[in-house]
Amino acid sequence: MDKLREECGLVGICSTQYQPLGTKLFDGLMSLQHRGQEAAGIAVYHEGVMTYFKNTGLASEVFNQENLRPLNGSIGIGHVRYSTIGSQARKNAQPLVVEFKGGSMALVHNGNLINAVSIREELIDEGHSFTTTIDSEVIVRLLSKNYKGDGLEALITTLKQIKGGYALILILDSKMYGVRDPNALRPLVMGRTKDNEIVFASETCTLDLLEAEYIKDLDKGEIVEVSGSDYKSYTFDDTKRRAVCAFEYVYFSRPDSRQEGRSVYEARVRMGELLAEKDSGEYDLVAPVPDSGIPAAVGYAKAAGLPYTHTLIKNKYIGRTFMDPTQEERERLLRLKLGIISETVKDKRILLVDDSIVRGTTMKRLVDRLKQAGAKEVHVRSCSPPIKYSCYFGIDTPQKKTLIGANYEVDMIAKQIGADSLMYLDYMDLIEAIGIPKEELCCACFDGQYPMEVPRVQSRYVFEKF
Ligand code: SF4
Numbered sequence: 149m150d151k152l153r154e155e156c157g158l159v160g161i162c163s164t165q166y167q168p169l170g171t172k173l174f175d176g177l178m179s180l181q182h183r184g185q186e187a188a189g190i191a192v193y194h195e196g197v198m199t200y201f202k203n204t205g206l207a208s209e210v211f212n213q214e215n216l217r218p219l220n221g222s223i224g225i226g227h228v229r230y231s232t233i234g235s236q237a238r239k240n241a242q243p244l245v246v247e248f249k250g251g252s253m254a255l256v257h258n259g260n261l262i263n264a265v266s267i268r269e270e271l272i273d274e275g276h277s278f279t280t281t282i283d284s285e286v287i288v289r290l291l292s293k294n295y296k297g298d299g300l301e302a303l304i305t306t307l308k309q310i311k312g313g314y315a316l317i318l319i320l321d322s323k324m325y326g327v328r329d330p331n332a333l334r335p336l337v338m339g340r341t342k343d344n345e346i347v348f349a350s351e352t353c354t355l356d357l358l359e360a361e362y363i364k365d366l367d368k369g370e371i372v373e374v375s376g377s378d379y380k381s382y383t384f385d386d387t388k389r390r391a392v393c394a395f396e397y398v399y400f401s402r403p404d405s406r407q408e409g410r411s412v413y414e415a416r417v418r419m420g421e422l423l424a425e426k427d428s429g430e431y432d433l434v435a436p437v438p439d440s441g442i443p444a445a446v447g448y449a450k451a452a453g454l455p456y457t458h459t460l461i462k463n464k465y466i467g468r469t470f471m472d473p474t475q476e477e478r479e480r481l482l483r484l485k486l487g488i489i490s491e492t493v494k495d496k497r498i499l500l501v502d503d504s505i506v507r508g509t510t511m512k513r514l515v516d517r518l519k520q521a522g523a524k525e526v527h528v529r530s531c532s533p534p535i536k537y538s539c540y541f542g543i544d545t546p547q548k549k550t551l552i553g554a555n556y557e558v559d560m561i562a563k564q565i566g567a568d569s570l571m572y573l574d575y576m577d578l579i580e581a582i583g584i585p586k587e588e589l590c591c592a593c594f595d596g597q598y599p600m601e602v603p604r605v606q607s608r609y610v611f612e613k614f
Pocket of ligand 1: 395540
């Protein structure tokens, strides 16, 4: 499917008890599988001993009863990965576990560092060696270098040296740490279970699954240090503006999650309502592109007083697809993924709602197929404004030249995808639907206003040479 891709999902649990944490972390990873399908891993720690297992594949493919059995401890962290930097090789799976002068350390990372290349080159010049080709490794190498007997101090020194969008969970100095970047670009929430365990996760759906009561979204530039069932909060940088990723609400987060206390589902429904309020066309029905267009289609149908109808049916049993498929494979995969209920389509004027349009290639095929199935008209509505700029903060965006919204006017895009009409959600309506002030959001893929100076070339293209 033609989508922007979130890089990773993180989960961490700190308990006062030695216990089979691997199973809980595995469940957490299953709830975050939508954030990365290429690799999964878990590291657990107890009294100086780190045990871990990671491999390429879905969490359900990587883990089984046998390899979960030894994953016992009092602190544990887990990761699901989609690669924006570094290859899909097993060596690049996380958690990254290293032995250093402070003992064993493990790290999981969601996001991208925009200065990872220069740090990596400096460290190599100093004689440090790297075992992966991912930007996350510069964090553990810097931590090892900066460690002078105090984990928190080394962490603060390290965080002042890196730049970009990131959420981290670490096991360091027999404690668990959660960290959010100085702009709060990448998400990280925190909760407490009824057994008094502290949980960090990329989304609240994981807290719900683990029956953890929500405590808070970590703030920009915040470190939370967890020891047993107690935690302390520190700010390592409060000089930057909050810039919460708007796309978490458009597509990345699960609809049953809340980010910054705002329901993702409700934000998406509101996106649909606001689209409908500005639309004066006549249609017979509103249909979503499943699953990402469903909440907004519900909102649109309700606001417009039109029937909400399923025309496309998703095959839930199609897992991962090949990276970089050929044109022919894409066509085949789309047919495998989405079927059409021709009875609901024939002779109808369809209002088709999706979360976003990236290259326009999938949408063109969907419009073609709906018309082949007998649709009289297909009108496409996108719940995000045109995507015009690449992301540098942990989201896999195609280069600008392949973003259809960056290169063509709306009328021209409608023609290219074969739609009878096309409308994007207005930029200010997106902000209203999310419910967070514009000054506290990152909307850079729509408006090019990055919350920090970004390099000319995305780090992922530079990392390809390693
Ligand atoms: S550029 Fe877009 S995808 Fe990247 S953090 Fe900003 S809003 Fe999110």
